[in-house]
Each structure stands twice: as structure tokens, then as C-alpha cells.
Amino acid sequence: MSVTMDAPQILTGAAAEAVASENLNAGGFRKPAVRDFTKLVETANLWHDFLHGSIRESKRAGLYIQENITTSDLPYLLGAVLDRELLNKYEEYPTVWQGFATKSLVRDFKPKKLNDLLGGRAILDVVGEGAPYKRVPLSDAEYSLSVAKRGNIIPVTFEDLVNDDLDALRNLPDRQASAARFTEDYVATSAIVDAAGSKTAFFVTVGTDKLTAANIAKAVSTVTARKDSEGLPVILPKLVLMVPPALQITALEILNAVEIEVSADSTAAAPRGAKTVRASNYLKAMVTLVVNPWLTVIDKSANAGSTWYLLPDPSGPRPAVAVGFLRGHETPDLRVKADTGQRIGGGAISPEDGSFDDDSIEYRVRHVTGSTTVDPLGAYASNGSN
Structure with missing residues (x-):
């Protein structure tokens, strides 16, 4: 059975064949013969309409996939399309x-x-x-980096496919893609960071100052000194201010301000007896903000929501994390079992017809990643308790 699409082809001609040839085996599915490329394009367009088309297009594409899910090549072609959708997501x-x-x-x-x-140096x-030289x-100085396999299995039952109009498959690429990205961030x-807070074995300085412009300036002065x-001096072209979501507004107010309040000790023009003075916001050009929600997922301490970090820009010569x-x-x-x-x-x-034992269908995702600390000289942490 063939299908005529109202929407434009999202894969066409030689480009479609090149993409198909390159990616069909990535998810462990059978690589089709050349005559199957037209079917692959057709399946990709069906899946595109099912996910992104109008209500009419989505319903029609879903019915077609459901009716043909157990016929010869469609499950394998659908698997290849799912794999590409996962990578795109x-x-x-x-x-x-x-x-x-x-x-x-x-x-x-x-x-x-x-x-x-x-x-x-x-x-x-x-x-x-x-004279001799x-x-x-x-x-x-050695920093050891290793990676590990990570992954999980998402079970989909035969009944899911029949009763839920393929909703289980519809969300699969999103689920697996977000899981992979979340894993990298974690x-x-x-x-x-660990459950007790910032890892003191890595940070040269762990302070207790709250997040203020003056304290960010103090941290910048500390690491650049x-x-x-x-x-030799530690050259840090740019720095990163990393905060949990609870400090996002505070950090934005500081970095977006036209003027900031800094310690009077930092300027010779301060009036006698003044503790703080107003100055143009030089921090905006020196610091980039990163809001990291994983800080409070990992950190279980009482100060998790108030702890902030100053780190070197990762593209610079002295990254703190790899x-x-x-x-x-x-x-x-x-992969599918x-x-x-x-x-x-x-x-x-x-x-997609289900396992021999219980009709279950299982999709497995594997992602290989790891992390390590590198150079602590550009790193600073403060738990914000004072």
C-alpha cells in the first residue's frame, strides 16, 4: 500500500538516499535494499505528519502507521526514522x-x-x-578522565500501540533525548558538587559570602590574583558565574545593572569613611551567567539554594571541568529488542509485534559519558551563608 502526502517531502532524491544510507544501521535496525529508500522517505514523511502535521494529517498518518505496523518493512523503516528523530531531538x-x-x-x-x-613558562x-641558555x-600535572556506559529501557506494550494511537512511540525520541542531555548535565x-555542597578538595577557596556585586568582584579579584x-599570573580572559535557579533573579539584577555597589576599598576615589561606592557595572563584560538547576538536585546541604560559583570560561586555557x-x-x-x-x-x-513471551516491546538507549575536574586556579565557590 502506498500513500499520497499533502505536505512537502521532508527528504527527497539523492539527499534522502545519502541520509538513509548513513544512518539506517545506527539504531541496530536492518539496512534495506536500494529499492527501500522510497519507503524510507515515505515513512519519514508519515512520521513527520504524525508528529508535526495538522490534526487531519496527524490522524491520517497515525492510522496508516497503526494499520501497517506489523507488515514487512515498515517496522524496520520506522525504527530508522525513530533513531534519526532521537538524534535530531x-x-x-x-x-x-x-x-x-x-x-x-x-x-x-x-x-x-x-x-x-x-x-x-x-x-x-x-x-x-x-653564553649558554x-x-x-x-x-x-595529571587529570584523569574516564567514561562509563549509561542507559535504560523503556517498555512499550502491544496494547499501547493498539489502544493509544502510538502515543508511546510519539514521545519516545523526546524522552530518550532529554534523558541523554540530562545525564550529561548531571x-x-x-x-x-556532591551531596554536602561544593567539593572542597577541588576549590582553592570556599567562602561564605552572599551573592552580591561586591562579593562577585571580590571573587574575581581572588582568582585573578x-x-x-x-x-606567573593566571590569565583568565572571561569568567562564568554559575548559580542555582533560586539565585537567577539576583544574578541577573547584578549583571544587568548600569551601576553596581562595590567596596570602597576597591577605589581610591571613595569618600573618607565610606564603606561602599557606586561604580559602572564592569562585571557585565567580565562574567557570563549560567543557571544550573542540577546544583540543587545534587547538593542536599542547607545552603544548596544560596551557593554560587565562579569558574573559568570553558573555551579558555584553564577549564575547571571536562x-x-x-x-x-x-x-x-x-535499539529495540x-x-x-x-x-x-x-x-x-x-x-513491534512484541516479544515471544509476553508481547512486550522494549527500546533501550545507551549513552557513554563521564567527567573530571581539571584546573582549580580559576575556580571559586561560596555557600552564601553570611
């Missing part, structure tokens, strides 16, 4: 971790050593005529 889903952590790829599950060569010595030693945040192992992905497996992998058995008369049965 995954790419579109917003992330928090990219605002404060850098990305790193690893080749396997063994810990990866992130080496920071120390030494050799001191001020160059004057070399006299005919001074030799300076190098030393290594893993990245847990590198510097630090020196590395050779006594998030790792397994090379070649950077995106989620979606095929334990349907065979018909008495011969021939395979599609996974």
Missing part, C-alpha cells in the same frame, strides 16, 4: 554543561590522562654573547 535539546565545562573525547573506557605541562632569561625543568555538575606553579565522550559514540544509541521468535510457516516477525 538530542542535538536540539539545550544543555547546561557546555557553559562551564569543556568537551573531551576518549578512545576507550580506560582513564584518559589530561596532562598539563608545567614549567617552561617563566620569564625568559637574558642570554649574554656566547639556561635549562628549565618540566613537570606534569555528570558535569557532579564533578564539582592567583599565581601558577612558577609564580566532560568526556567515547570517540565514535558521542550521541545516544537507540528483537525476541519475537519466528512464525510457524517461516519468516521473521518485527519487534
Whole structure:
């Protein structure tokens, strides 16, 4: 049975064949012959209408898929379309971790050593005529990064498909894509936060100041005044202010203000006896805001809602956090369990017909990721208790 679509084709011609050839096996589904590409395009358009079309288009596409869910190629083609939909949703889903952590790829599950060569960065010595150059030693600082498999299984029953007009499948890409992105954010945040709050073993300074403009300025001054192992200044082109949702409004008010109130000690023009003065808001150009809802998911302490963090920009030379992905497996992998058995008369049965034992249909997602802390010199935390 073929179907005529009212909506424009979302995949056409050679482009459709290229996409299909590249992605059909990503989710563990059978790769069809060349003659199946037209069916793949048709299935993709059906799925597009089902998810995004008008009420009439969605209903018609849903009925067609439901009526043909157990016929030869449609389940496999639908699986390939579901896999592509998952990847599209995954790419579109917003992330928090990219605002404060850098990305790193690893080749396997063994810990990866992130080496920071120390030494050799001191001020160059004057070399006299005919004199030898001074030799300076190098030393290594190592940061270990490893990744782990994560995933789950979403069960869908045969009755779900028949009675719920495929709603279980309709939401599957969204569920799995959000789960993968949430996992990345959780893993990245847990590198510097645990149930007790900020990890004191990593942060050079953990203060108690509340989130104010003066205290952010104090934190900026603290981290930019630090020196590395050779006594050289820590160059931080830009910093990230990371806060939980409870501090979002406060942080926005500070960073968007035209003027801010700072300590009188920070300016020579302050009137005698004044403790604070008004100044143009220089913090806006120095600090980028990241609101991280995972801070209060992980942090179970009494100060979870008031703790704030100053971190180096992840694109700079001294990132504080690295998030790792397994090379070649950077995106989620979606599979369907095929334990349907065979018909008495011969021939395979599609996974969407349900398992041999109980008619269940199970979709599994796998995502490989991990995190580690890197350089603490640009990091500062305050629990906001005072």
C-alpha cells in the first residue's frame, strides 16, 4: 500500500538516499535494499505528519502507521526514522554543561590522562654573547578522565500501540533525548558538587559570602590574583558565574545593572569613611551567567539554594571541568529488542509485534559519558551563608 502526502517531502532524491544510507544501521535496525529508500522517505514523511502535521494529517498518518505496523518493512523503516528523530531531538535539546565545562573525547573506557605541562613558562632569561641558555625543568600535572556506559529501557506494550494511537512511540525520541542531555548535565555538575555542597578538595577557596556585586568582584579579584606553579599570573580572559535557579533573579539584577555597589576599598576615589561606592557595572563584560538547576538536585546541604560559583570560561586555557565522550559514540544509541521468535510457516516477525513471551516491546538507549575536574586556579565557590 502506498500513500499520497499533502505536505512537502521532508527528504527527497539523492539527499534522502545519502541520509538513509548513513544512518539506517545506527539504531541496530536492518539496512534495506536500494529499492527501500522510497519507503524510507515515505515513512519519514508519515512520521513527520504524525508528529508535526495538522490534526487531519496527524490522524491520517497515525492510522496508516497503526494499520501497517506489523507488515514487512515498515517496522524496520520506522525504527530508522525513530533513531534519526532521537538524534535530531538530542542535538536540539539545550544543555547546561557546555557553559562551564569543556568537551573531551576518549578512545576507550580506560582513564584518559589530561596532562598539563608545567614549567617552561617563566620569564625568559637574558642570554649574554656566547653564553649558554639556561635549562628549565618540566613537570606534569595529571587529570584523569574516564567514561562509563549509561542507559535504560523503556517498555512499550502491544496494547499501547493498539489502544493509544502510538502515543508511546510519539514521545519516545523526546524522552530518550532529554534523558541523554540530562545525564550529561548531571555528570558535569557532579564533578564539582556532591551531596554536602561544593567539593572542597577541588576549590582553592570556599567562602561564605552572599551573592552580591561586591562579593562577585571580590571573587574575581581572588582568582585573578592567583599565581601558577612558577609564580606567573593566571590569565583568565572571561569568567562564568554559575548559580542555582533560586539565585537567577539576583544574578541577573547584578549583571544587568548600569551601576553596581562595590567596596570602597576597591577605589581610591571613595569618600573618607565610606564603606561602599557606586561604580559602572564592569562585571557585565567580565562574567557570563549560567543557571544550573542540577546544583540543587545534587547538593542536599542547607545552603544548596544560596551557593554560587565562579569558574573559568570553558573555551579558555584553564577549564575547571571536562566532560568526556567515547570517540565514535558521542550521541545516544537507540535499539529495540528483537525476541519475537519466528512464525510457524517461516519468516521473521518485527519487534513491534512484541516479544515471544509476553508481547512486550522494549527500546533501550545507551549513552557513554563521564567527567573530571581539571584546573582549580580559576575556580571559586561560596555557600552564601553570611
